[in-house]
Amino acid sequence: MARQAFADDFQPDFGLPWVPVLPNSHWDNRSIDEVAAYVKLRQECEARAIANPIACGWTIPMWQEVMANWRKYHTHIILGGNRASKSELAARLCVWAACSIPNAEVRAMHVNKDRSVEDQQRAVWLSIPEAIKNLPTKKGINHNLQFSQKNGFTDDICIFPPLPGAQRGGYIKFNNYAQYSQDEKMAEGFKSHVIWADEEIPLKLFQTLNYRTSDYHGRIILTFTTINGWTPLVQQLLGNVKTLRSAPAPLLGGVPVPLIQESTKWPGMCIYYFHTEANPFIDVQDFSDKIRGKPRDEIMARAYGIPTKSLTSVFPGFNREVNVIPHEKLPWLDANLKTDKNGDKVEYAVTRYMSIDPAGSKNWFMLWVAIDAAGTYWVYREWPDYDNWAEPGANAEGRPGPAQKGSKKGIRDYVEIIRAAEESETIYERFIDPRMGAAERQSDEGATTIISDLDDQNLLVIPAPGVDIDNGLQMINNLLSYDEKKPMDSLNSPHLFISDRCQNLIYAMQEYTAKGGKDEATKDPVDALRYICVSNPEFYDKLDMQGSAQTFSY
Numbered sequence: 001m002a003r004q005a006f007a008d009d010f011q012p013d014f015g016l017p018w019v020p021v022l023p024n025s026h027w028d029n030r031s032i033d034e035v036a037a038y039v040k041l042r043q044e045c046e047a048r049a050i051a052n053p054i055a056c057g058w059t060i061p062m063w064q065e066v067m068a069n070w071r072k073y074h075t076h077i078i079l080g081g082n083r084a085s086k087s088e089l090a091a092r093l094c095v096w097a098a099c100s101i102p103n104a105e106v107r108a109m110h111v112n113k114d115r116s117v118e119d120q121q122r123a124v125w126l127s128i129p130e131a132i133k134n135l136p137t138k139k140g141i142n143h144n145l146q147f148s149q150k151n152g153f154t155d156d157i158c159i160f161p162p163l164p165g166a167q168r169g170g171y172i173k174f175n176n177y178a179q180y181s182q183d184e185k186m187a188e189g190f191k192s193h194v195i196w197a198d199e200e201i202p203l204k205l206f207q208t209l210n211y212r213t214s215d216y217h218g219r220i221i222l223t224f225t226t227i228n229g230w231t232p233l234v235q236q237l238l239g240n241v242k243t244l245r246s247a248p249a250p251l252l253g254g255v256p257v258p259l260i261q262e263s264t265k266w267p268g269m270c271i272y273y274f275h276t277e278a279n280p281f282i283d284v285q286d287f288s289d290k291i292r293g294k295p296r297d298e299i300m301a302r303a304y305g306i307p308t309k310s311l312t313s314v315f316p317g318f319n320r321e322v323n324v325i326p327h328e329k330l331p332w333l334d335a336n337l338k339t340d341k342n343g344d345k346v347e348y349a350v351t352r353y354m355s356i357d358p359a360g361s362k363n364w365f366m367l368w369v370a371i372d373a374a375g376t377y378w379v380y381r382e383w384p385d386y387d388n389w390a391e392p393g394a395n396a397e398g399r400p401g402p403a404q405k406g407s408k409k410g411i412r413d414y415v416e417i418i419r420a421a422e423e424s425e426t427i428y429e430r431f432i433d434p435r436m437g438a439a440e441r442q443s444d445e446g447a448t449t450i451i452s453d454l455d456d457q458n459l460l461v462i463p464a465p466g467v468d469i470d471n472g473l474q475m476i477n478n479l480l481s482y483d484e485k486k487p488m489d490s491l492n493s494p495h496l497f498i499s500d501r502c503q504n505l506i507y508a509m510q511e512y513t514a515k516g517g518k519d520e521a522t523k524d525p526v527d528a529l530r531y532i533c534v535s536n537p538e539f540y541d542k543l544d545m546q547g548s549a550q551t552f553s554y
Contacts (some may be wrong), residue, residue, distance in 0.1 A: 006217035015059035073270040079305035082273030091123035104170030117152035191215040226307035227499040240265035258323040317480035367528035389504035390521035397516030435464035464531035472530035
């Protein structure tokens with residue numbers, strides 16, 4: 001018995017790349033016959049696109065990105081602004097799958113019955129080729145294409161004629177989240193090649209649907225605009241990601257915003273951002289005029305599909321696309337360093353600092369920061385760096401990740417970790433949590449502290465000033481501050497950048513709320529950065545460092 005076809009046996013590659021209409025100026029020196037021939041060709045192309053949207057319809061670059069990644073990722077999250085063409089692509093992918101995969105089983109879900117009919121079922125109907133719509137009979141033993149504008153598809157299902165050799169026709173079954181809220185068993189039992197959820201799906205339903213695609217190597221497509229901000233679903237999807245490509249946002253003064261990201265928490269998940277300005281099928285100028293001048297958070301969500309955390313985030317100025325840089329682009333590592341008149345590379349001078357947030361039953365968290373002559377902070381290393389320090393939880397404060405789990409490490413172990421990480425680096429000063437670092441504990445040799453124990457291991461650490469936490473957080477926000485309405489340059493730029501290897505600090509900068517007290521999962525990375533900020537570190541040139549008794553290395 002032959003196995004059922006898998007979704008990744010097939011590769012979507014349909015449609016024609018969008019070609020803009022040539023401007024009137026192009027025809028200034030052309031003959032009437034040339035103009036007529038072009039108009040006729042254009043009309044023919046448009047007619048074919050309407051008659052067969054899958055084979056001949058126009059496609060835009062971001063659509064082609066999703067199709068190219070079909071086999072690589074099993075979950076495709078398509079975020080985007082209003083009218084950014086998210087649903088059009090998803091509808092065509094569903095129709096393509098139902099018409100291309102033998103015995104295909106496709107599910108499409110929306111908020112409720114009305115939205116399913118008005119939006120999702122209508123989009124699917126418009127994506128079906130005219131040749132299939134105009135079959136002599138709309139309903140047969142193995143197909144059912146009955147559709148009305150008022151009620152959508154009969155019985156909320158669209159069944160296509162069977163492919164040659166297939167036992168039955170591929171189908172698209174329509175459900176909605178309201179059904180799930182009334183009966184969670186609605187999401188159990190079935191299996192699918194493709195599941196498309198339009199508008200934000202309940203988190204628990206999304207988690208359940210992941211088990212409905214295993215049989216067929218199925219694909220999940222989520223399409224929505226993040227107008228509700230950092231919801232539990234968005235937190236799960238975007239909490240741990242790396243940006244693969246970004247682009248400037250004209251409506252935000254050219255600040256870079258993401259185009260494609262890859263989840264580091266959910267293997268096989270890719271996130272795409274459809275920018276409304278990149279949709280050639282709408283009046284972009286009218287949209288831009290309406291949204292220009294709106295609050296930044298609204299522009300981020302409605303024009304670029306990017307959720308913001310303004311209501312809960314302690315660091316609203318933190319932008320992964322701006323403040324996170326590839327490790328190899330750290331200025332002292334950058335291959336494009338300046339050269340002198342002899343062609344020799346000029347060393348990028350920095351002063352290095354280190355911070356320790358010690359703990360008892362869990363791992364310590366440690367951070368390394370370099371400061372340059374402009375007073376810019378470059379966070380270039382963290383420890384632990386091998387697992388998640390914190391993860392999304394039931395509330396905004398999250399839950400501890402595996403990297404926090406306690407170990408049997410003693411003072412000598414941590415010193416060895418530090419020594420191995422730094423190698424020949426010169427660290428100007430090291431700071432530690434003043435409360436935990438100076439807390440006395442009894443030993444066979446009398447009262448000791450973490451600070452004194454580290455000193456016994458030839459590692460000098462200084463208690464960070466006991467500054468009010470809010471003041472320390474404000475210092476971090478000061479480093480993030482710049483005029484976002486103006487282009488970034490040497491005079492208008494944030495003064496905090498983080499290596500993309502420091503994923504735990506990056507996650508904490510996005511998630512930390514300062515409302516969870518000592519138990520907040522993301523507190524420790526932020527504390528480590530805060531200890532450095534409140535200690536007022538400075539840049540020193542080599543002569544200054546050579547004359548300082550605080551300079552040491554090993």
